Every structure is written in C-alpha cells, then in structure tokens.
Amino acid sequence: MKLIYTLVILTLLLGCNNPKDINLKIENLPEKTIDAQRELVSVLTGNNRLNSDHVINSRTTPKERLLTRHYLSEVFNQLNLNTIEHYYRQPNANFLIDLLVSPFKGTNFYTVIPSTTNSKDYIILGAHYDTARNCPGANDNASAMALLYGVSKKLLNVPLRQKNVMIVFFDQEEEELIGSKAFAKYLKKNDYEVHSVHTFDQIGWDKDLDKAVEIELAPKEIEDIYKAKAKALQISIHTTKVNSTDHQSFRDLGYNALGITEEFANGDTTPFKDTPNDTFDTVDFDFLESSTKLVFEVVHHLITQN
Numbered sequence: 589m590k591l592i593y594t595l596v597i598l599t600l601l602l603g604c605n606n607p608k609d610i611n612l613k614i615e616n617l618p619e620k621t622i623d624a625q626r627e628l629v630s631v632l633t634g635n636n637r638l639n640s641d642h643v644i645n646s647r648t649t650p651k652e653r654l655l656t657r658h659y660l661s662e663v664f665n666q667l668n669l670n671t672i673e674h675y676y677r678q679p680n681a682n683f684l685i686d687l688l689v690s691p692f693k694g695t696n697f698y699t700v701i702p703s704t705t706n707s708k709d710y711i712i713l714g715a716h717y718d719t720a721r722n723c724p725g726a727n728d729n730a731s732a733m734a735l736l737y738g739v740s741k742k743l744l745n746v747p748l749r750q751k752n753v754m755i756v757f758f759d760q761e762e763e764e765l766i767g768s769k770a771f772a773k774y775l776k777k778n779d780y781e782v783h784s785v786h787t788f789d790q791i792g793w794d795k796d797l798d799k800a801v802e803i804e805l806a807p808k809e810i811e812d813i814y815k816a817k818a819k820a821l822q823i824s825i826h827t828t829k830v831n832s833t834d835h836q837s838f839r840d841l842g843y844n845a846l847g848i849t850e851e852f853a854n855g856d857t858t859p860f861k862d863t864p865n866d867t868f869d870t871v872d873f874d875f876l877e878s879s880t881k882l883v884f885e886v887v888h889h890l891i892t893q894n
C-alpha cells in the first residue's frame with residue numbers, strides 16, 4: 589500500500605501538467621506562409637524559444653508533448669481554428685508493462701476546417717508530433733507539422749469547400765503508431781464519414797534538389813490526383829509500398845489511406861532521423877514550400893469536386 593501511495597505522490601509531483609501553470613503566450617507568426625513555417629520548425633525544435641519561460645528541445649516526455657500541443661493550439665488559434673484533444677489509453681503489447689507500469693496513454697489533437705456546404709465528408713490530414721528521446725525532430729516530424737499549418741492557411745482562403753478537412757497531430761508514432769491507432773478507432777467509433785486519410789512523415793530533406801515526393805500505398809484514384817497536380821507543378825512522384833508509419837493504422841481499419849514523405853525508399857532522406865542532429869538547419873524549406881503547394885492543390889481538388 590505504501591508503494592502505491594508513493595507512486596501516486598510521485599506521479600503528481602512529476603506530472604506538473606496543469607496548463608494553468610504554463611505561460612503559453614507566443615508572438616504572432618509571420619504573415620508569409622513559408623516564414624511562418626520556418627518559425628514553427630524553429631520553435632518545435634528548440635532552435636527558437638517558445639517564449640521567455642519555455643523551450644521545446646524534443647517532444648518525448650509528457651511535459652514536452654504538453655508544451656507542443658499548447659504551442660500548436662496557440663498557432664492554430666491565430667488562424668481562428670480551435671483544437672480539440674483526444675485522450676486515449678491503449679494496452680501495451682506486453683501485458684506485464686500494463687500491469688506493472690500503466691497502460692499506454694497519450695493525447696492526439698485535431699482541428700477542423702469546416703465545409704461551407706454542411707457536408708458530412710471528411711478528408712483527414714495527419715502528422716505525428718512526438719520524437720524519439722532527446723531528439724529535436726526537425727525533419728521527423730516538425731517538417732510535416734509545418735506543412736499541415738501551411739496547407740490549412742491556404743485552405744481557409746478557399747471560399748467554397750464541399751468537404752470538411754480535419755488536421756490531426758498524432759502522439760506516440762515513435763512507439764509503434766499508438767496514437768494514430770487510437771485515432772483511427774476514434775473515427776470509427778464516432779461514425780465519421782471519411783473520404784481519405786493522408787499522413788505526412790518527414791518532408792524536409794531534398795539533397796538532390798529535385799523536389800520529388802514519395803507517396804506510399806495510395807488508392808489508385810488518389811494516386812492519380814497527386815500525379816496530375818505534381819505534373820502541373822513539375823514535381824515528380826515516386827510510389828512505394830512503405831507502410832511503417834501512421835497511414836497503416838487507418839488502412840488496418842478499412843479506410844482509404846496513404847502516406848506522403850520525402851524520397852524515403854529512394855534514399856534521398858535525412859541521415860539524422862532519430863538522432864540529436866535532426867536539427868532546424870538541416871531542413872530544406874524550398875522543398876517544404878513546394879510540397880505544401882502540392883498537397884494544397886490535391887486537397888483543393890478533393891474539396892471542390894463532388
């Protein structure tokens with residue numbers, strides 16, 4: 589019993605997770621999208637401080653992930669978009685860990701750019717926000733979070749939107765896709781009508797400067813739209829069957845899902861993944877900008893066609 593009390597008190601002491609204790613004030617992001625994206629990656633990787641009280645050096649511990657969620661919520665608030673948190677508990681593959689420590693628990697969060705026509709259909713765009721321990725995670729995966737911010741900003745300027753677009757940030761991708769698995773279940777449980785799920789993981793490395801993008805396991809009709817929009821922007825698309833990231837969680841539950849990334853299978857990918865060297869200055873912002881444009885064009889097509 590004593591042990592249980594000690595554990596409870598330790599949890600309370602180490603938690604310090606009350607948002608009211610946290611100074612969340614942030615400066616307004618720059619008006620120009622690419623400058624705002626640069627700022628986002630910079631703050632998410634500790635290259636810039638979040639504010640006078642906080643710096644996010646990596647996004648692994650509960651405190652770091654809490655700060656990340658609150659920072660991004662503030663950022664989306666600046667676009668007049670509210671974020672909603674989705675808490676989950678997911679059993680561990682090894683039941684002993686559940687028994688002795690606690691079931692995995694985490695927090696995804698999302699926002700919705702609503703349809704202007706009362707549509708019930710959703711396009712889901714997602715990226716994980718966690719990192720491996722003590723890694724700044726600039727390419728993996730601040731780059732994709734910045735892409736989603738840029739796409740959101742552009743979508744808000746589309747006057748007629750015939751589908752909703754949900755932007756979601758997954759917790760615990762680095763721990764066997766726990767967050768996205770929980771989110772796929774959440775969509776199912778709440779009967780969301782999902783047109784397609786596009787997940788983004790590492791979109792900031794382009795050493796050969798060809799702007800090429802890899803799409804993973806896309807359903808044919810969506811692959812064709814990516815290819816057509818890429819062609820118009822003179823971007824080449826490589827299709828692969830990589831399934832080791834968040835989109836697999838949705839495919840497992842029967843959703844139309846695909847992944848978008850830098851040239852992972854072709855080898856034009858960051859050598860710094862999951863290391864302390866995955867830093868702000870390794871991100872190619874021209875590539876991030878062209879990829880943002882491509883994704884916006886695809887989603888624009890999807891929400892303006894019936």
Ligand SMILES: [Zn+2]
Pocket residue numbers: 716728729761789790
């Ligand atoms: Zn990743």
